[in-house]
Amino acid sequence: xxxxxxxxxxxxxxxxxxxxxxxxxxxxxxxxxxxxxxxxxxxxxxxxxxxxxxxxxxxxxxxxxxxxxxxxxxx
Amino acid sequence: xxxxxxxxxxxxxxxxxxxxxxxxxxxxxxxxxxxxxxxxxxxxxxxxxxxxxxxxxxxxxxxxxxxxxxxxxxxxxxxxxxxxxxxxx
Numbered sequence: 001x002x003x004x005x006x007x008x009x010x011x012x013x014x015x016x017x018x019x020x021x022x023x024x025x026x027x028x029x030x031x032x033x034x035x036x037x038x039x040x041x042x043x044x045x046x047x048x049x050x051x052x053x054x055x056x057x058x059x060x061x062x063x064x065x066x067x068x069x070x071x072x073x074x075x
Numbered sequence: 076x077x078x079x080x081x082x083x084x085x086x087x088x089x090x091x092x093x094x095x096x097x098x099x100x101x102x103x104x105x106x107x108x109x110x111x112x113x114x115x116x117x118x119x120x121x122x123x124x125x126x127x128x129x130x131x132x133x134x135x136x137x138x139x140x141x142x143x144x145x146x147x148x149x150x151x152x153x154x155x156x157x158x159x160x161x162x163x164x
Contacts, residue, residue: 031114035139044104057132063076063129066127067080068081
């Protein structure tokens with residue numbers, strides 16, 4: 001009886017130690033960029049195919065870069 | 076100036092822009108190059124994580140909002156008005 005209890009305890013510890021490893025790793029990695037860094041320049045086409053260059057706004061406008069996940073996903 | 080960026084094709088962005096009625100440019104980072112450079116490409120799923128950067132007139136990053144916080148534009152809006160105030164001083 002005692003032996004079974006010990007085995008059960010052992011088994012439970014074993015399961016408990018496995019559990020965290022089975023959880024999917026959360027994608028917590030965010031950008032390496034920091035406040036004060038120069039924003040990497042880029043040229044990308046807008047929805048009409050017109051190229052938009054970030055550095056074209058330099059000295060003219062503040063820019064909000066809003067990266068969104070995918071179109072049609074409410075984000 | 077607001078620029079939306081995603082890894083969608085520009086055709087998807089055009090339809091998306093029309094559907095939700097945005098007037099600002101939606102940029103297509105189809106090759107994922109820019110998302111990678113900004114360090115926000117989700118390696119597994121190959122799309123950009125929701126992140127907002129506020130870039131000032133000198134091209135410097137003034138504010139970063141990542142994850143769930145980036146849905147709420149309050150932080151970005153506050154930073155923009157702060158930058159505007161700085162300019163008028």
